[in-house]
Amino acid sequence: MFSLEGVSLRYGGVRAVSDVSLTFEPGARVAIIGPNGAGKSSLLSLMGGQTRSTSGRIRLGEVDITRLGPYRRANLGITRSFQITNLMEGLTAREQAELACLTPGRRGWVRARGNQDSKQRAESLLADWGVPQRAWDVRPESLSYGQQRSLELALAMARSPKVLLLDEPNVGLTGAENTALVERIAQLDPKITVVLVAHDMDMVFGFAQRVIVMARGKVAVDGTPDEVRKNQLVADIYFGTGGEASK
Ligand SMILES: Nc1ncnc2c1ncn2[C@@H]1O[C@H](COP(=O)(O)OP(=O)(O)O)[C@@H](O)[C@H]1O
Ligand SMILES: [Mg+2]
Structure with missing residues (x-):
């Protein structure tokens, strides 16, 4: 609740x-x-x-x-997506999705609970939320608007x-x-x-x-x-x- x-x-x-x-x-x-x-x-x-x-x-x-x-x-x-696309520049879609699957720990970034393999998980998130594979290694500023929104949703879902x-x-x-x-x-x-x-x-x-x-x-x-x-x-x-x- x-x-x-x-x-x-x-x-x-x-x-x-x-x-x-x-x-x-x-x-x-x-x-x-x-x-x-x-x-x-x-x-x-x-x-x-x-x-x-x-x-x-x-x-x-x-x-x-x-x-x-x-x-x-x-x-x-609790996660959220924004009215105005809110993505990190400089990191590819795949890198952002991998990062979103991690959580800050005492000794740096670690896998979030339940995320077995952040690489695999990142790819399945991108696929599930409709970021086409050709866009995975592209930085967000080069993605279409629709792809950016899809990526943002994938990121919001990364933490289950x-x-x-x-x-x-x-x-x-x-x-x-x-x-x-x-x-x-x-x-x-x-x-x-x-x-x-x-x-x-x-x-x-x-x-x-x-x-x-x-x-x-x-x-x-x-x-x-x-x-x-x-x-x-x-x-x-x-x-x-x-x-x-x-x-
Ligand atoms: N960062 C801000 N600083 C000052 N006023 C703000 C800010 N964000 C929103 N507001 C004001 O708060 C009210 C509600 O805005 P907002 O939550 O964006 O409405 P909605 O999403 O329903 O269009 C509006 O009057 C808006 O101008
Ligand atoms: Mg609004």
């Missing part, structure tokens, strides 16, 4: 996230939607540890992880996460890449909790068992896809009355 209790994040005068409480069951498939600036990426950063909350508590099971940074959260099984946080993973993908991505996400281990921020409604309603609608840093609606689709408030705040929500 992954939970947020009264979590807030302020940037100066801006309340990016305001007193949000949420619980995610193991294996939950959750989409977060909402207008630009609603606080979706900020919420994901709070969950992944990239940003510290200004108040509230975050727990994974019984462990209070409120103050833990992203590496320590990744060690506990319990909670996978994805921020608009399909932005900028071609139709075919998008379809492949949706299929890969659908095939993830059902024990993994997946929290996905997306704008694409086909993706959201195809993937999610639960949809959280954010507006102005708060959770406005939290329900099944059907409940959210029929919710008038959602139509008002998100789609503009009578717009997309009636699809």
Whole structure:
């Protein structure tokens, strides 16, 4: 169980996230939607540890992880991909995937628990997440945008996460890449909790068992896809009355 209790994040005068409480069951498939600036990426950063909350508590099971940074959260099984591709320059796709399979130990980098052979594991990750073999020994700046996004997902999966946080993973993908991505996400281990921020409604309603609608840093609606689709408030705040929500 992954939970947020009264979590807030302020940037100066801006309340990016305001007193949000949420619980995610193991294996939950959750989409977060909402207008630009609603606080979706900020919420994901709070969950992944990239940003510290200004108040509230975050727990994974019984462990209070409120103050833990992203590496320590990744060690506990929480990983994330970013809205804007976040890859290391200078290392090839294969090198990055191998590195992602390692964990910092007392005497330098060691294999993460459960990763028998980081070379083999890196290759299977790249293959599973759709990075074509011809791109494995290429640096990220020379990969296509779609390949970069695939690589980023492969890296997020390297640590066998319990909670996978994805921020608009399909932005900028071609139709075919998008379809492949949706299929890969659908095939993830059902024990993994997946929290996905997306704008694409086909993706959201195809993937999610639960949809959280954010507006102005708060959770406005939290329900099944059907409940959210029929919710008038959602139509008002998100789609503009009578717009997309009636699809
Ligand atoms: N690093 C930052 N510094 C200052 N304000 C920020 C920062 N990141 C986000 N914000 C502000 O926080 C609010 C929520 O942003 P964000 O979480 O990116 O929303 P979303 O992902 O839903 O579009 C916005 O008003 C945004 O301008
Ligand atoms: Mg965002």
